[in-house]
Amino acid sequence: MKDSAAGHSNEAIISADLLRQLAYNDKMAELGKISAGVVHELNAPLSVIISASQMILREEGVPEVVQEMISRINTEAQRLSHLTKGLLNFSSHDDTISEVDLNLTVDFILNFLNFEAARRAVIVLKQLDCTLPTIRLDGNLLKQILLNIIMNALQAMEENGGKLLVETSNGASDSVCFIITDNGPGIPIETLDRIFDRYFTTKKPGDGTGLGLFVTKSLVESMGGEIKVTSRVGGGTTFMVTLPIRQ
Numbered sequence: 001m002k003d004s005a006a007g008h009s010n011e012a013i014i015s016a017d018l019l020r021q022l023a024y025n026d027k028m029a030e031l032g033k034i035s036a037g038v039v040h041e042l043n044a045p046l047s048v049i050i051s052a053s054q055m056i057l058r059e060e061g062v063p064e065v066v067q068e069m070i071s072r073i074n075t076e077a078q079r080l081s082h083l084t085k086g087l088l089n090f091s092s093h094d095d096t097i098s099e100v101d102l103n104l105t106v107d108f109i110l111n112f113l114n115f116e117a118a119r120r121a122v123i124v125l126k127q128l129d130c131t132l133p134t135i136r137l138d139g140n141l142l143k144q145i146l147l148n149i150i151m152n153a154l155q156a157m158e159e160n161g162g163k164l165l166v167e168t169s170n171g172a173s174d175s176v177c178f179i180i181t182d183n184g185p186g187i188p189i190e191t192l193d194r195i196f197d198r199y200f201t202t203k204k205p206g207d208g209t210g211l212g213l214f215v216t217k218s219l220v221e222s223m224g225g226e227i228k229v230t231s232r233v234g235g236g237t238t239f240m241v242t243l244p245i246r247q
Ligand SMILES: Nc1ncnc2c1ncn2[C@@H]1O[C@H](COP(=O)(O)OP(=O)(O)OP(=O)(O)O)[C@@H](O)[C@H]1O
Pocket: 148, 152, 153, 156, 182, 184, 185, 186, 187, 195, 196, 200, 201, 202, 203, 207, 208, 209, 210, 211, 212, 213, 214, 237
C-alpha cells in the first residue's frame, strides 16, 4: 500500500487506484478486449508493407496500372498503421496530466468509433467551438469519458436512422462543456435514476457490465466536473459534461 506523504488519505488513494483500475478494465472491455500486444504485432508487418510499396513506387518503368495498385496498397496500409498507433496510444496507461484540447479529443474518439457508427448507419454531426481553451487533465481519462458516453449512444441506435450530435462550448465560469445527443429510444424515467449506479445495465449478460456510466461519472467528478442527462422515451438522450479548465 502507498503511504499518504502527499497529504492524501489512504482511503482517497485506494479509491483513486480502484477508479483507475475500473476505468482501465472498462476501456479494455469497450475496445473488444483488443490487447495492446496484438496491436503492437500488427505494426511490424504494416511498416514492411508501407516501406516496400514506397520502394516499388520509386522504381522506374513500373506500368501505370501497377503503380496505381501499389499506391492503393500503400494508402490503405498507412491508414491501418494510423489506426493501430491510435489504439496503442489509447491503451497507454501513463497518468499524464497535460494541457488537453477537447475538440481534438472529440475528433480522435469519433475517428476511433467511425466503424462502430458506420456499421449502425449512424450519421455523426459535430458542432465544435473553436474558441475553447485547453484543459489541464489526463487526456486518456477524457478519452475514456467520451468513449463511454458515445459508445452507449451508438449501442442505443441499432435501428436505422440513427443520428449523433457532438457539441463543445465554453461553459460558465472557467469551464468547458460537451454535449452528446442521440435520437435513440430514450431512457424511461424509472431507469434514468439508476443509469449511473455501479453494475446497472439493461443489456444482455455479456453485452454490458453496467460500469460504463458509473466510471464515467466518477471520473468527471474526480476532475471537479459535472455530468447531467436528459432523456425522453422515443425522443432520444442528451448527456452534458462540464469540466473546469483547471482542477
Ligand atoms: N444514450 C443512451 N440511450 C439509451 N440508454 C442508455 C444510453 N446511455 C446509457 N443508457 C442506459 O444506461 C445503462 C447503463 O449504461 P452503462 O454505460 O453504465 O452500462 P452498459 O452500457 O449497460 O454496460 P458497459 O458500459 O459495460 O458496456 C445502459 O445499459 C442503458 O440502459
